Amino acid sequence: MNEIRVAIIGGGGFMGYAHSLGWALAPITADAGAVVRKAVLVEADEERAKSAAQRLNWEEWSDDWRAVIARDDIDVVDIVTPPGSHAEIAVAALQAGKHVFVEKPISNTLQDAEIMQAAAEKSSSVSQVGFNYRHAAAITLIKNMLDDGTLGHPLQFRAHYTQDVGALGRVLSGWRAKKSAGGSGVTGDIGSHIIDLASYLVGDIESVNAIVGAKNPKSNTAWLSDEERKAGDHLDDAALWMTKFENGAIGSFAATVYASGRKNRLFFELECTGGTVEFDWNHTDEIKLSLVSDDPDKQGFRTITLNENHQDYWYPLGGMGTGYADDASLQLQKFVRAIVEGRPGTPGFAEATRTQRVIEAVMQSADNHQWVAVDEVTA
Numbered sequence: 174m175n176e177i178r179v180a181i182i183g184g185g186g187f188m189g190y191a192h193s194l195g196w197a198l199a200p201i202t203a204d205a206g207a208v209v210r211k212a213v214l215v216e217a218d219e220e221r222a223k224s225a226a227q228r229l230n231w232e233e234w235s236d237d238w239r240a241v242i243a244r245d246d247i248d249v250v251d252i253v254t255p256p257g258s259h260a261e262i263a264v265a266a267l268q269a270g271k272h273v274f275v276e277k278p279i280s281n282t283l284q285d286a287e288i289m290q291a292a293a294e295k296s297s298s299v300s301q302v303g304f305n306y307r308h309a310a311a312i313t314l315i316k317n318m319l320d321d322g323t324l325g326h327p328l329q330f331r332a333h334y335t336q337d338v339g340a341l342g343r344v345l346s347g348w349r350a351k352k353s354a355g356g357s358g359v360t361g362d363i364g365s366h367i368i369d370l371a372s373y374l375v376g377d378i379e380s381v382n383a384i385v386g387a388k389n390p391k392s393n394t395a396w397l398s399d400e401e402r403k404a405g406d407h408l409d410d411a412a413l414w415m416t417k418f419e420n421g422a423i424g425s426f427a428a429t430v431y432a433s434g435r436k437n438r439l440f441f442e443l444e445c446t447g448g449t450v451e452f453d454w455n456h457t458d459e460i461k462l463s464l465v466s467d468d469p470d471k472q473g474f475r476t477i478t479l480n481e482n483h484q485d486y487w488y489p490l491g492g493m494g495t496g497y498a499d500d501a502s503l504q505l506q507k508f509v510r511a512i513v514e515g516r517p518g519t520p521g522f523a524e525a526t527r528t529q530r531v532i533e534a535v536m537q538s539a540d541n542h543q544w545v546a547v548d549e550v551t552a
């Protein structure tokens with residue numbers, strides 16, 4: 174039996190909590206011949222590290238990620254710090270021979286992402302990025318219906334990722350507020366999830382045409398002009414973009430934190446030649462499905478409730494409810510399996526770098542008011 178000893182870097186924050194739950198469940202559900210130990214929690218200072226480690230049930234704590242990465246008895250480095258610090262920690266961990274799990278977005282810049290991808294390609298370790306939503310059982314069901322031909326060829330994808338934290342005047346943590354503090358903006362922060370889902374389900378995005386809005390701090394009614402946004406230390410608080418996919422499908426995306434009443438609503442509809450499918454993270458346990466092959470007098474949407482017949486559904490009985498902790502754990506379960514079986518993690522650093530390239534294309538298009546080809550974006 175393999176023992177996998179994990180060090181989590183930045184474990185005292187939001188994702189530290191989610192991943193601590195995830196790691197607690199992953200060994201139970203991984204069924205992969207591995208015992209996972211929550212070995213060390215690292216935080217920016219000793220007191221925060223100690224209290225988080227005790228609260229979240231980690232064996233040890235530290236305020237020095239470099240010293241922890243240098244230890245021979247650590248196998249996995251799980252990076253849940255703000256995105257601006259991902260590259261430095263991930264590259265050091267890969268060079269030290271550790272398996273690396275890093276939260277999304279892979280970084281805040283394409284340049285950092287490419288450095289991380291190159292380090293992963295040089296290493297024989299497993300690396301994976303925390304695009305957790307693609308692992309949900311409902312998404313696996315949709316992916317399977319695309320792969321087995323039930324849905325046919327994708328035609329149009331429309332996704333919204335909407336939250337109300339901006340509308341309520343609160344940000345989850347200081348670094349998210351400004352570009353200079355390491356924030357990703359909504360396109361990189363929540364938009365990256367719907368780009369990842371689109372790439373996973375529909376295919377690679379070829380080009381984008383975008384507009385973004387940054388909230389005017391002096392007015393409760395307006396977005397800044399593009400010139401004001403670009404000149405200051407502002408991030409995109411709302412973004413809309415159209416896409417063409419390489420396989421001919423088309424898409425539209427919306428992300429905002431100024432959506433009063435929307436509590437982490439990740440929603441999409443995907444129309445294909447064989448039918449349409451709809452998913453809403455606020456109803457994680459179901460999808461809506463309409464098939465062109467349905468009898469004419471029965472056309473319309475049916476609701477499929479996830480159950481024991483579905484891949485990635487953990488319970489022996491349908492409708493038990495799955496949520497954020499299940500999802501955090503599902504992605505870590507798959508990461509553990511990849512380590513034990515010597516396979517690449519998914520999504521790996523190359524796929525997440527492609528997502529970063531799309532994010533950069535969205536921002537360039539918003540700045541230049543033109544279609545931007547994703548492959549032509551340079552770091």
Ligand SMILES: NC(=O)c1ccc[n+]([C@@H]2O[C@H](COP(=O)([O-])OP(=O)(O)OC[C@H]3O[C@@H](n4cnc5c(N)ncnc54)[C@H](O)[C@@H]3O)[C@@H](O)[C@H]2O)c1
Pocket residue numbers: 182183184185186187188189215216217238253254255256258276277278303304305345346347348362
């Ligand atoms: N997949 C998801 O659903 C999801 C949700 C939220 C956040 N995230 C991602 O997770 C990452 C962290 O976000 P968060 O919301 O947990 O942020 P957070 O601010 O709540 O937590 C980050 C933690 O990192 C610590 N930290 C910063 N620098 C450090 C260093 N050098 N050494 C040790 N600790 C350090 C901070 O003290 C803080 O506790 C980001 O990349 C974010 O985009 C993913």
